[in-house]
Amino acid sequence: MGLLVKDKQVVVPGDILADDLGFIPGFGTYRNNHNLVCSRLGLINMEGKVVKIIPLSGKYLPRRNDIVIGRVFDILMAGWRIDINSPYSAVLSSKETPEFIERNEDLSRHFDLDEHLVCKVTNVTSQNLVDVSCRDQGLRKLRGGRIINVNTHKVPRIIGKKGSMVSMIKQATSCRIIVGQNGLVWIDGEPDKENIAVEAIRKIETESHIPGLTDRMKTYLEEVTGVKLSLSDGGDYNGLQ
Amino acid sequence: MDYNKRLDGRDFDELRPMEAKAGIIKKADGSAMFRMGNTVAYAAVYGPRELFPKFMQDPKKGILRCNYNMMPFSGAGERVRPGPSRRSKEISAVTEKALSAVVDLSDSPNAVVDVYIELPQTDAGSRCCGINAAAIALADAGIPMKDIVAAVAIGHAGSKIVVDLNYEEEHLPHYLEGLTDKDVADIPVAIIPSTGEISLLQMDGIVQKEVLFKALHKAKAAAMLVNEVQRNALKEKFATNIESDYEENSNGSGFSNNDNNTDVSSDNNDNQFDENN
Numbered sequence: 205m206g207l208l209v210k211d212k213q214v215v216v217p218g219d220i221l222a223d224d225l226g227f228i229p230g231f232g233t234y235r236n237n238h239n240l241v242c243s244r245l246g247l248i249n250m251e252g253k254v255v256k257i258i259p260l261s262g263k264y265l266p267r268r269n270d271i272v273i274g275r276v277f278d279i280l281m282a283g284w285r286i287d288i289n290s291p292y293s294a295v296l297s298s299k300e301t302p303e304f305i306e307r308n309e310d311l312s313r314h315f316d317l318d319e320h321l322v323c324k325v326t327n328v329t330s331q332n333l334v335d336v337s338c339r340d341q342g343l344r345k346l347r348g349g350r351i352i353n354v355n356t357h358k359v360p361r362i363i364g365k366k367g368s369m370v371s372m373i374k375q376a377t378s379c380r381i382i383v384g385q386n387g388l389v390w391i392d393g394e395p396d397k398e399n400i401a402v403e404a405i406r407k408i409e410t411e412s413h414i415p416g417l418t419d420r421m422k423t424y425l426e427e428v429t430g431v432k433l434s435l436s437d438g439g440d441y442n443g444l445q
Numbered sequence: 446m447d448y449n450k451r452l453d454g455r456d457f458d459e460l461r462p463m464e465a466k467a468g469i470i471k472k473a474d475g476s477a478m479f480r481m482g483n484t485v486a487y488a489a490v491y492g493p494r495e496l497f498p499k500f501m502q503d504p505k506k507g508i509l510r511c512n513y514n515m516m517p518f519s520g521a522g523e524r525v526r527p528g529p530s531r532r533s534k535e536i537s538a539v540t541e542k543a544l545s546a547v548v549d550l551s552d553s554p555n556a557v558v559d560v561y562i563e564l565p566q567t568d569a570g571s572r573c574c575g576i577n578a579a580a581i582a583l584a585d586a587g588i589p590m591k592d593i594v595a596a597v598a599i600g601h602a603g604s605k606i607v608v609d610l611n612y613e614e615e616h617l618p619h620y621l622e623g624l625t626d627k628d629v630a631d632i633p634v635a636i637i638p639s640t641g642e643i644s645l646l647q648m649d650g651i652v653q654k655e656v657l658f659k660a661l662h663k664a665k666a667a668a669m670l671v672n673e674v675q676r677n678a679l680k681e682k683f684a685t686n687i688e689s690d691y692e693e694n695s696n697g698s699g700f701s702n703n704d705n706n707t708d709v710s711s712d713n714n715d716n717q718f719d720e721n722n
Contacts, residue, residue: 216676216685217584218592218639232589241639242547243591243678245584260683262587263474263493265552291493291556324515331504331554 232257273384294334349392356387362411376425446553448603474587477576483568488578490586496557507550511541543645595672596635611631636668
């Protein structure tokens with residue numbers, strides 16, 4: 205009776221999580237008569253009486269205020285259509301750019317096809333129509349560098365607590381790195397340093413579940429780059445430089 | 446004449462040896478392999494993704510699209526002509542219906558989830574095997590679903606009810622004298638384990654009503670065994686995560702297992718922007 209699973213346990217759809225009415229269904233769960241049943245593959249997360257699922261896989265679904273990296277794939281009458289590595293594309297309005305754009309101006313002079321940019325999700329409708337904006341500090345077109353694709357659900361691990369992980373990689377490789385919530389990571393620096401940063405991110409992605417990740421990454425990065433790293437709390441990190 | 450001993454020596458209630466693996470196709474959003482005896486199915490799931498042509502989009506919910514394909518060298522002897530056939534189109538359609546009974550795509554309007562089922566090797570029961578693989582792959586892709594559908598073929602030969610037929614049993618009159626086509630039936634069934642509902646039911650042959658009910662009863666029991674294999678395959682893929690996530694939490698190693706970081710949905714943005722604002 206009661207709760208049938210442990211916190212942080214892996215559950216699959218159809219698993220019965222609790223068999224009485226004492227628990228409240230959260231994200232990724234549903235109620236079937238008196239049973240609380242799982243509907244997503246993921247880890248159990250208990251918050252008081254609320255049982256919810258932290259997904260381990262799945263596509264990026266845009267949420268308001270997410271910082272994402274996008275690619276321009278169409279130019280509209282008054283804006284751009286942006287591929288944000290999600291089932292749904294986003295629209296960047298010409299009013300939402302850093303510079304003012306005159307009426308009838310050629311939009312491709314600001315953002316051309318296949319150019320990448322960092323932007324912020326400003327609105328998501330029930331039909332998943334997405335608006336993004338480039339009018340905030342640090343939001344801009346991305347020039348140079350490279351973009352790699354990581355699992356969306358590993359992004360918090362790559363960023364680390366208050367950006368500690370990503371700032372450590374930056375410190376070690378002196379690359380500029382932007383981690384988008386949509387699983388795209390932009391890296392710009394010396395070519396061989398970029399490679400080190402990519403390796404480091406891949407390592408985080410595959411080893412994020414093994415304890416002591418931060419210390420391991422520190423040792424790893426010090427070994428590869430020879431830079432002595434101080435474990436900062438990411439004090440100088442603002443996510444976008 | 447009756448069917449007293451199975452051609453491959455199994456019990457009448459016994460399934461063929463099963464094996465399942467999740468996440469075997471890297472490029473796919475979710476994937477799985479399912480083997481029942483000599484029948485092997487691979488399923489790859491892509492999506493949810495944008496659906497074109499646009500007129501096919503459904504603004505109320507995402508759509509599920511299945512494609513069943515037997516590889517040319519997969520059959521028993523004869524080469525299977527590649528490309529869609531009447532048979533493969535029908536199986537694609539029933540697979541789609543069997544699976545859409547559990548998947549919930551209301552969160553992805555106008556989108557599509559594509560399921561590609563490939564069979565490199567078949568020995569009867571391929572649609573069941575395909576559904577089993579596809580159900581694992583859909584869960585692996587992180588698609589919201591009520592349950593993992595399990596499918597199994599139940600047959601009737603002479604006076605016996607036979608679980609999980611192979612090719613010889615499906616064509617029993619060719620292999621066993623005294624039985625005619627009237628004495629054998631093949632009934633593929635897909636079951637939603639948590640409710641016992643049936644999401645696929647087809648039949649090849651003729652049976653009495655009472656026999657059909659008995660067969661469905663056996664199908665349910667067999668489907669539970671199939672389902673166990675499916676669940677274990679998914680849990681195995683993330684097995685390392687269970688323990689270590691748990692440990693990490695308990696020994697409190699500095700990184701990431703506080704709520705902010707584990708919870709993808711809440712505070713990541715604060716992380717990125719803390720110092721900015």
